[in-house]
Amino acid sequence: MNDFLKDENGQPMFLLGLQSHNSSTGTDMIQKTIQAIKQYGGNLLEAPVYWNVIEREKDCYDMKLVKDLIDETRDAGLKLIILWFATSKNGHPNYVPEYIKLQPEIYRLAIGANTAPVASLSPHCMDTLERDQLAFEKLMIFLKEYDERERTVIAVQIENEMGYESTDRDYSKLAQADYVKSVPEEIRKVKLIDTGIEEIIDDKLDSSTWRGCFGRHAHEAFSSWYHARYIERIAEMGKKQYNLPMIINVMLGEQGYEETGRCYQGGAAVGRMLDIWKIGAPSIDLICPDIYESVRSKYERICSRYSRLDNALFIPESPIAGEANAINSLLAVADYEAIGICCFGAESALNNDGTLTEETRTMAVTMKAIGALAPLLITYRKTGAVHALVQEEFAREQYLKLEQYHVIAHFINKNKAQRYGSRMNLSVAENQFHLNERGRGLLIQTGENEFYLSGAGLAVDFIHRPDPLNDNPYPQISSRQAGQLNFLSVEEGHFEGDKWITDYLRNGDEANYSVYVHGGQAVRIRLNPNLGMDLW
Numbered sequence: 001m002n003d004f005l006k007d008e009n010g011q012p013m014f015l016l017g018l019q020s021h022n023s024s025t026g027t028d029m030i031q032k033t034i035q036a037i038k039q040y041g042g043n044l045l046e047a048p049v050y051w052n053v054i055e056r057e058k059d060c061y062d063m064k065l066v067k068d069l070i071d072e073t074r075d076a077g078l079k080l081i082i083l084w085f086a087t088s089k090n091g092h093p094n095y096v097p098e099y100i101k102l103q104p105e106i107y108r109l110a111i112g113a114n115t116a117p118v119a120s121l122s123p124h125c126m127d128t129l130e131r132d133q134l135a136f137e138k139l140m141i142f143l144k145e146y147d148e149r150e151r152t153v154i155a156v157q158i159e160n161e162m163g164y165e166s167t168d169r170d171y172s173k174l175a176q177a178d179y180v181k182s183v184p185e186e187i188r189k190v191k192l193i194d195t196g197i198e199e200i201i202d203d204k205l206d207s208s209t210w211r212g213c214f215g216r217h218a219h220e221a222f223s224s225w226y227h228a229r230y231i232e233r234i235a236e237m238g239k240k241q242y243n244l245p246m247i248i249n250v251m252l253g254e255q256g257y258e259e260t261g262r263c264y265q266g267g268a269a270v271g272r273m274l275d276i277w278k279i280g281a282p283s284i285d286l287i288c289p290d291i292y293e294s295v296r297s298k299y300e301r302i303c304s305r306y307s308r309l310d311n312a313l314f315i316p317e318s319p320i321a322g323e324a325n326a327i328n329s330l331l332a333v334a335d336y337e338a339i340g341i342c343c344f345g346a347e348s349a350l351n352n353d354g355t356l357t358e359e360t361r362t363m364a365v366t367m368k369a370i371g372a373l374a375p376l377l378i379t380y381r382k383t384g385a386v387h388a389l390v391q392e393e394f395a396r397e398q399y400l401k402l403e404q405y406h407v408i409a410h411f412i413n414k415n416k417a418q419r420y421g422s423r424m425n426l427s428v429a430e431n432q433f434h435l436n437e438r439g440r441g442l443l444i445q446t447g448e449n450e451f452y453l454s455g456a457g458l459a460v461d462f463i464h465r466p467d468p469l470n471d472n473p474y475p476q477i478s479s480r481q482a483g484q485l486n487f488l489s490v491e492e493g494h495f496e497g498d499k500w501i502t503d504y505l506r507n508g509d510e511a512n513y514s515v516y517v518h519g520g521q522a523v524r525i526r527l528n529p530n531l532g533m534d535l536w
Helices: 029-040 064-075 126-147 173-179 210-241 271-280 296-306 323-335 358-372 374-379 414-424 428-435 474-478
Strands: 015-019 044-050 079-089 109-111 117-121 153-160 246-250 286-289 340-344 386-390 397-401 405-411 440-447 450-456 458-464 487-496 499-506 515-517 521-527
Touching (some): 015 029, 015 358, 029 358, 044 064, 044 153, 064 126, 079 126, 126 153, 126 210, 153 210, 173 210, 210 246, 210 271, 271 286, 271 296, 286 296, 323 358, 323 386, 323 440, 340 358, 358 440, 374 487, 405 440, 450 458, 458 521
Parallel strands (some): 015 044, 015 340, 044 079, 079 153, 246 286
Antiparallel strands (some): 109 117, 386 440, 397 405, 440 450, 450 521, 487 499, 487 521
């Protein structure tokens, strides 16, 4: 429970939402973002505030942009994560005030290996840090004064995908002076994640040097440490003013040929460098991967790196549309215990008439399915009771073996529409829309004989497993009384807080066969533990 971000009453929240486009804050596009969030069934808005707007002139601060954003979010009944666009936006200083940009002799750019400046401010420059710290401090003071009671803002993301653009480290004289210093004692024993043969270090090298500690990844480790310390000083200052959760987001290192400064920003909090970042920035509550990966194996590798005992998995950016993200998000929730998922580019989800675009509906349905069982995802996290049912390529079914039940998930595509359509009580249009997508959903076991199911294009059978000591199990296995007909109730419904509300009680044709879900709906299934076999 402590991993979850909390609402104004201190209650944990499962975070589902959308992030606005970069330039939407302060415009009427935020209302379009909010409209899209509602259609996705979300509870969270992620939106940036800009250092160059808050401090247009040096030491002159204006928080109107922040106030208006909070008011719009609060009026919509949503929660807000503010994205602090300051020193770094994808490694670039786009959002620093003009006085920073105009004085590179004071606010230093990093220098690449070719001695040319790169489009990133150096974390070795204390003048830049002091100005960023001060502006962030002003922001946090305002948030405490304006929002502490309502707690519309539940967290702040510091910077955006921080790291160097197109270099593995800063080669300036300023940075070089730090590079020749001894490696900080607290990270000398860190073993970098998944480096294989490159982890071999020449034992002739001085173990107090970056090269002696980290071998060929010395430059990346050095850059990661100084970026982490830069972020830590900003977070520490902010928390002194208002102790909100602080997070950072990360451009993935698990892409391409995985070389820093080429495939991703130098010094970023990529999987390989997480231990260094965790030690260097202890005030950061969550280090969060922006996952735009479609391939399941790669997606799961990323999740496995960021879902740690010291770092709950929260995905602040993912695709707004697409079947891959619609399926992978369920795996993140069930198999990697994610505490929240957001999609980037909210305004792009809507047509001009305010309806969802055709390509975004698949992800919207998945978000609704996750949200439908959100209270249970909080309660049953880390218990092994949450299962993802997702249709892999070519698959027609998925089998899940539980202690008391065989569970068979049937994926209902258009070829099965005739078989299931009338029982689902769907219109032809709805039927065709949902059944042309891959089946997917969540199954949560809340009792020995109680389950909750949500999703789309999915129909599930439950079969009581025979007692292992039963020397004649076939009569039970072959009897429908031990299968789908032996239910106490099948209820469509929704949660209000932690309370389940039954909207529709299924029976007859709607309950005597596989238990289906479509459109992100939720169903509660109570099975009868008394099979009556001992009466035969």
